[in-house]
Amino acid sequence: xxxxxxxxxxxxxxxxxxxxxxxxxxxxxxxxxxxxxxxxxxxxxxxxxxxxxxxxxxxxxxxxxxxxxxxxxxxxxxxxxxxxxxxxxxxxxxxxxxxxxxxxxxxxxxxx
Amino acid sequence: xxxxxxxxxxxxxxxxxxxxxxxxxxxxxxxxxxxxxxxxxxxxxxxxxxxxxxxxxxxxxxxxxxxxxxxxxxxxxxxxxxxxxxxxxxxxxxxxxxxxxxxxxxxxxxxxx
Numbered sequence: 230x231x232x233x234x235x236x237x238x239x240x241x242x243x244x245x246x247x248x249x250x251x252x253x254x255x256x257x258x259x260x261x262x263x264x265x266x267x268x269x270x271x272x273x274x275x276x277x278x279x280x281x282x283x284x285x286x287x288x289x290x291x292x293x294x295x296x297x298x299x300x301x302x303x304x305x306x307x308x309x310x311x312x313x314x315x316x317x318x319x320x321x322x323x324x325x326x327x328x329x330x331x332x333x334x335x336x337x338x339x340x341x
Numbered sequence: 342x343x344x345x346x347x348x349x350x351x352x353x354x355x356x357x358x359x360x361x362x363x364x365x366x367x368x369x370x371x372x373x374x375x376x377x378x379x380x381x382x383x384x385x386x387x388x389x390x391x392x393x394x395x396x397x398x399x400x401x402x403x404x405x406x407x408x409x410x411x412x413x414x415x416x417x418x419x420x421x422x423x424x425x426x427x428x429x430x431x432x433x434x435x436x437x438x439x440x441x442x443x444x445x446x447x448x449x450x451x452x453x454x
Contacts, residue, residue, distance in 0.1 A: 235383075238381075263442070263443075265445075270447075270448070271447055271448065272345070272431050272433075272445030272446050272447045272448050273384070273431070273445045274445070275442045275443070275444070278442070318383065318384060320443075328374060328386050328389050328399060329374075329386075329443055331376075331383050331384040331385075331386075332383055333381065333382060333383030334383045334384075
């Protein structure tokens with residue numbers, strides 16, 4: 230059973246507009262959530278994270294929102310740039326020394 | 342520079358020929374893991390290790406072995422590779438405590454003919 234779900238395999242957005250990537254999870258024990266970005270031929274790189282005690286975390290153009298009651302988080306990129314085109318993975322884990330659980334990823338294409 | 346390194350980056354081999362993909366990190370991280378990435382399936386964990394001599398199975402361990410004899414190294418071993426192990430493999434490490442970040446290596450693209 231998939232504990233972290235990214236239901237949109239791909240997303241296309243115009244340059245300058247907002248990109249919204251969504252992620253749902255099923256495990257109520259998850260309390261730490263991360264977004265990773267992956268370019269072709271490279272390993273995933275950490276983008277932004279959020280702890281369950283918060284509902285929003287912002288870092289420059291990137292903001293992650295967490296809705297614990299809905300078990301849903303989203304990544305907003307404003308404004309989107311062509312260099313943001315990549316695969317974005319949502320990941321989650323609980324507070325213990327446990328593995329990260331990843332979603333299947335969403336491929337974002339930002340069109341100039 | 343803090344990094345996770347993997348070797349080789351690309352490998353083409355034949356069914357049944359044992360191979361090892363090395364992974365090394367220079368951040369003194371306790372926690373290391375191996376993932377494979379396949380189209381439509383995302384990142385799936387193969388094995389992980391919480392410290393030296395401590396390893397555990399992830400979601401897709403069949404056909405793989407690992408060892409953690411020293412903190413910095415976590416090799417992935419395919420004793421008898423099969424074509425269904427053709428994939429992109431990533432090693433990762435993190436300190437293992439609290440809200441720490443996990444760092445990934447650059448990936449190893451393996452093709453088993």
